[in-house]
Amino acid sequence: MERILSGMRPTGYLHLGNYVGALKQWVYLQDSYECFYMVADLHAMTTDFDGNIDLRNLTVEMVIDWLACGIDPNRSVIFVQSMVPQHLELFTIFSMITPLGWLERNPTYKDAKENIKDKDLSNLGFLAYPVLQAADILVYKASKVPVGKDQLPHLEITREIVRRFNYFFGEVFPEPQPILGEVPHLYGIDGRKMSKSYNNAIYIKDSEEEIYKKIKMMVTDIGRARRSDPGNPDECKTFPLYKSFYQEVIPDVVYECTNAKIGCVECKDRIAKGVINFLKPIKERRSYYEKNRDEVIDILKEGAKRAKEVAEKTMEEVREVVKIKL
Ligand code: TRP
Ligand code: SF4
16 A cells, blocks of 8 residues: 655644545545554644643644544554654754755745744744655655645655755655645635634534534625525535535535525524534544543554654665665
8 A cells, every 4th residue: 555644733623624624535545545644743843832832732632633533543653743753863864955945935934934923933943844844754755645735835845855865865765746635615703714823713622502603603695685685605605514514415505595495594504403413423532532531642652653663664774875873
């Protein structure tokens, strides 16, 4: 089986946007790939370096969501970046062959420097973010990387590092390819893109009441002023939730909406029920792991052990070609 690696920074609880944007794909990729799923706690530190967040706790909460959504520790290697020191060794070696210009030109770097004003991002680690990401991927020689569009510049830098390394030291690494899923765009309760930083998200761990309340607040088709006006699901900020989570036989919402056969209140009620039903088994597993956090920690220890075996093999080969360590 081909090997894939992907990672997420530990942001704590995951929301429905994270589910449809990444986790859902991670779950089904388990059927056809050997999967390595990593908590990028050191990447989180590139921007949160002042000790004000509890990375351990955020890590466990996020992994609980992963497990609840169907990431299966018997099939996939689930691990924490900081527990596999081989990433750091490879990062150091890659940092020797990575020209600063590649990093300074990195669009995600330039973007963050321009837009994030409440933090000082002039630290070395943040500039080197893509180099660490390259080490994450290549220490397992992963050939595919499921990522969102926003990560493509980082993957391109990974591929450039591969080419340069292989040019200097021989064909050691494969050039990894992205796996880009089709990602439905979910909106938050304020009509903007669902995002933790906008504080508008519906979380996997939210209670049924919270989910009802949040969906009630959501924007529909603003062109539909009266109940008797026909609506347009494509203009409705709630409809994407319906498409992503309603699992039963789909009543013809599009017909009902465009012909004013249903009111938005009633329609959103149905959407909320769909989301709640979808989340039911996920939440059951979530509360199991919430009560058995030791089991989660054991999974991560076992994951680190399996990850280290693979990573160490790559590093032996790397040390050999680089001619370090006697
Ligand atoms: N940078 C990724 C993100 O913010 C997380 C990440 C770290 C990652 N290392 C990775 C993703 C390796 C894919 C492969 O989403
Ligand atoms: Fe959206 Fe449903 Fe209202 Fe149509 S009827 S605008 S799909 S909430």
